[in-house]
Amino acid sequence: MAPSIIFLDEIDALSPAEHRSDTVSQAERALRQLLSQIDDIEQLRGLVVLGATNRLEAVDPALFEHGRFDLLLEVPLPDSQALKEIFRIHLRHRPIADDVDLDVLVKLAGGFSGADVEMVCEMAANNAIKELITENPSSQQNLLIAQRHLAAAIAERCKQKLE
Template sequence: LHALRRVLGSRPALSDVQVMNRVKVTTSDLRLAMTEVKPSAMREVAIDVPKVRWSDIGGMEEVKLALKQAVDWPLRHPEAFIRLGITPPRGVLLYGPPGCSKTMIAKALANESQLNFLSIKGPELLSKYVGESERAVREVFRKARTVAPSIIFFDEIDALAVARGSSHAGGVGDRVLAQLLTEMDGIEQLKDVTVLAATNRPDMIDKALMRPGRLDRVIFVPLPDAETRRQIFTLQFRNMPIHPSLHLEDLVTRTERYSGAEITAVCREAALQALQENIAAEHVTDTHFLAALDAVTPRIPQSLLQAYEKYQREHGGARA
């Protein structure tokens, strides 16, 4: 139909025979069709993939590279993995303080990879009825295999994969974890399906899930450093009229220990300060940002950051 519309749009006066002779389906027609026709197996779990790109995330270059290695490389260069006799990473765990772009990274991966993306919120699979939670986990992986290559994203996976023996809900947590472990690395092979998980509490996740072959890559996403904060401010300033006298480096210095979400909140609060001062304001100035920094303070305690650093020392994992 795309090919037919293209021919009729360029030469509307052609006869039926001439149209049939001219219509040729091209690769671009097939690509357009694939954007409109979705796999039927994805209808129940289809989500509107946000238009977030890698360029919308400031810094985090090591995290982006690790995700490209786990998702893009096996699809784009399968012969390289075969040549070296290795299997691609099966899963990636992102952990770190709240507000450090873990979920946003998953959104960018869903958009950039153009793969079928199944987003699962940890607690939504749990049910009070015996066997229902395990069936829900099994169904997620069945759909992912059906529409492979695909990505399963578990947000707040600590709610779903809590360490065995620590659950008090009639053993539901232990059974769900057992089902998750067998789905990821059991008798039935998980082919062309990548598992991406995010958590703020890596210490609560069962150790069996963290071994190679399940969550191969464990990546710490720390608070943004100076360069990352500079990039976050630059991205925020794209749509914000900033007064020429504003000193970006001064803001970068003042926002040490701020998370990415808190830096975004600072920019939003500064714009609101400008509107509060004058509803017809055309620029956001240094004064507005100073007031915003007083209103939005870092909320991640030092004790939590030390706990992450201790976990990283004990369990390894790349650092973003």
């Protein structure tokens, strides 16, 4: 089994406080089982357990007891330069219009994660496809993702993040 990595994404979902009363007991059972497994894993050499969350305050404190998750590493949100590069990466193989301005997109997307940018690019592509199909279905026009598609997708993602 060793060397191995076990990665638990959104580990905060195991916190009983995060669930409605009808699912609290299920969450508590899952958390107890996870804690037991982590305690058993401690004896294995070469096995690393990683947990990730966007909401550290929601993670059950029992996970931070000795021998479980001993080290906390904060991965900050990307800065402007990194966001620009992330947009480049996710738009690289997509047909984009000449009006796309990455600097403007970065300003609109301040505080976004890389996953947010990926989602925005996907949403913008879908919006461009819908627009092409609904506005002119018989058109021979090429599909292009324009600045307006990306700006609308950023606005929609901002709205989703507030809900």
